[in-house]
Amino acid sequence: MRLSPDQIIFWQHGFFKLNATIVYTWGLMLALAVGSYLITRRLSRGLQRSHWQNLVEIVVTGIEQQIKEVGLNQPRQYLGFLGTLFLFVAAASLCTIIPGYEPPTGSLSTTVALALCVFVAVPFFGIEEQGLGGYLKSYAEPTVIMLPFNIISEISRTLALAIRLFGNMMSGAMIIAILLTITPFLFPIVMTVLGLLTGMVQAYIFSILAAVYIAAATRVRQPSPEPEAQGKE
Template identity: 50%
Template sequence: MQITPDSQIIFTLPLGPLGEWGVSATIVYTWVVMAVLVIGGRIATLGILSSAATIEPTSRWRIGIETVIEMIRDQIREIGGGDPGRYLPFIGTLFLFTLVSNLMGVIPGFMSPTGSLSTTVALALCVLVAVPIYGIAEDGLLGYLRHYFEPTPLMAPFNIIGELSRTIALAVRLYGNVMSGTVVVAVLLAVVPFFFPVLLQLLGLLTGVVQAYIIAVLAMVYIASASGDEPGAAENQIKNKETGA
């Protein structure tokens, strides 16, 4: 039984004298998720310029997309306390990619890319790179580096270790939750295949939404901290979500 998408090779590419390169399900399904997001985004923005000049109501699809965007903007504003437009492209993409990946995991035959440690590490590395970029853009290079020496220069090594460790924790958190759900579903379906599928699919949907929310909020908390903003009640929101999940 293949549970992680890294272990399933979809097809191989010949590399001449170097042999062959096996393309795993992680890569294939990651591109599938990206295609879904691009196509969905394109459909949602069709005719947006023409409709902007009128006050006529837009389609239900557009209204749904705009509602999701406004929800993300509200969360960013509540956590960071600044203009959400600066963070929306990164946080919104991170949230939607994780959400769509998790939700598509309920489709028979589809293996969620977020069930792969390589994918979750890549997402965590994106956050690791985004934190100093946003921090330097907000406070300047010297202002951002000053955070590592607060409250005393002796804390610099510990602050650096803390930033690296929370990135690792971010990857392991997402991977562990998605992977554990996949393992539980596989075991229960093997034991009692006729009673649990529907309930487990619903549980998988709920867990996928919660995990996408958590990783997006954590990323925004890290960025807000690097920018000198106070995360506020965001950490309490994360704890409440995880407790409910």
């Protein structure tokens, strides 16, 4: 039984191979980039604008708003990374309605790659925000005894991130494949709709968790604004 699109290999030369995961990812990248270019090539800066521009503006400002709500005060700094995470995972899920398509996020290799990106991005943004020393000190908070536990937490949450997305996407595709063999007509369509919902939820969860990790890394050493906020309240 095939669990991952990695197993569909179109071309291989030693270590290098071209499997379905990479090809579908390229397809998604092409669609997203070309679509973005077509929409943003003639942007209106006035009050009148096209429907597509409206849609894209809603998506971008929505993502920006979500990042801000998580606690990142300068959302535009993180919009490129977190927004792309959301759009890629969401697009990968949405395209499951195309027959013959396999979501690249249903491959553990892809989810691990995304989780690794988050794993690298968290200290990257943390160090950028509060310096190397400040960021490393955050591992020894509140005491040095917590250092190993913090490191374990960092690794395990990255692993959980990868496994969660893979599990959900893979299981969705798997269930539809199994149901197709049992009840070919109506039921798989309902499950596809459910899969779309699950995919959107997973995209939201993945990007929000990444935002939360980054927020935790950038805020931990800052003079806590919470007492001020409480004072204001």
